[in-house]
Amino acid sequence: MRRTLSSKARAVLALGAACLLLAGLAACDGEAEAPGPLRIGVLHTSFNDEIQREMLRSFDLAIKHLNEAGGVFGQPVEVEIVDATTDPEVAVQRARQMVEENLPHAIVGGWTSATALALVEQVIAPAGIPMVSPSATSPLLSTANDQDLLFRTIPVDSSGAPVLTQLVRDQGFTNIGVIYRQDPWGSKYAEAFEAAWDGPIRAVGIDPSQDSYLGELQESAAGGAEALIPMTFNAEAIVILREALDNGIYDQFVLTGPMKDPRTIEAIGSARLGGMHGIAAVADRTSVSSVAWEEAYVAEYGGLPVLAYVKETYDAVIALALAAQAAGSTDGAAIRDQLRVVASGTGEAVTAGVEGIRRALEILADGGAVNYEGASTTLDWDANGDLLRGQIGVWRFTEDGQIEEVRVVPFGG
16 A cells, blocks of 8 residues: 655644644653554665566565564554665655655665665665665675664675685686676775785776776786676676677686576577586575475565575565564654564564464564574674675576576575
8 A cells, every 4th residue: 555645644743743843752631542553665776677577576575475464563564665775865855855755664676786875875775664674685784874874684795705716716717807787886886896806816997887898807907817797787787698608708607696587598599608507596485484485475576586686675674564563653764673672582582474474473573582594594683784694596507598596605604
């Protein structure tokens, strides 16, 4: 359900806040009223139409499960969805408009690291609204001035850099070229890899708006690189891979998460990319919560998603909703303070799916405690809102154009 508050409604909210202040946080007329409906905003980013579609499907599934389970505070959760774009300035403008007009209590978003960083520092922290990102992975976000309001359901790139380094070694490469996107994601990913790598490396940044990256490719290979790692979004990677192959600069690649997409090998061809390996954060597929989520997703949409960040989107929604229920409040700080409690605490373990969420809401409404085991991973957050534990997957393109999972490397305890 979506709702835009009228000026009258906003005036009522302001009057209520003033009343509470004057009464020393006591109710104006007897007992305090129960919180109104929880409103969750979504600031999505159309960096990849197919990924965006699957992530929004998972968001919708989470809202459906919450409402079928009885809702937060016994009321349906309300939603406001905004396309924040990949432009941080536009993202900030649209986020401010959403916050001013619709007063969300929590936000799922910051789908790219660049937009997440701008949103946190310019909108989220000043407004005191907790935000959980299912896809922003830059280490820069760990130290952002976020007032402890930013959490992530996806591992930080620094968790994957050692796995990428080992994969490069396993492939027999000792001298590597890197082309990275010059933004908070690509530049910090390149730095994390370079810190873990102990061999020759030549890393070159690109402006993603370029039509050609031939000069940067030649520069990255000038030191005798045996293979290239593109640390870019998929659209740029396809251009980079094609130019590298067509101009005889590289014929060996080690790939990163955004390239784990059927469209990559469709664009370049299995004859050229078959056998190439890469890494990407992967969700746990063995837990009870994961199995329940997959059954629900298939029942709703007819098949499992093939791209990233989908379970992570679902977990972002559920964690925020359970934190609000645990707080008994729609106040941003109160929700923030319960996020680690409901996802990393010692309460009863609860899982994804309608029945698991119903059980969680019932326990919390009765004053009990829960530990939400996410569909993607256990949501154990550190002091920066980063995952303490998770999984990095090694994958490869096959000669017949498929994506094959090779192994999973856990990190954390």
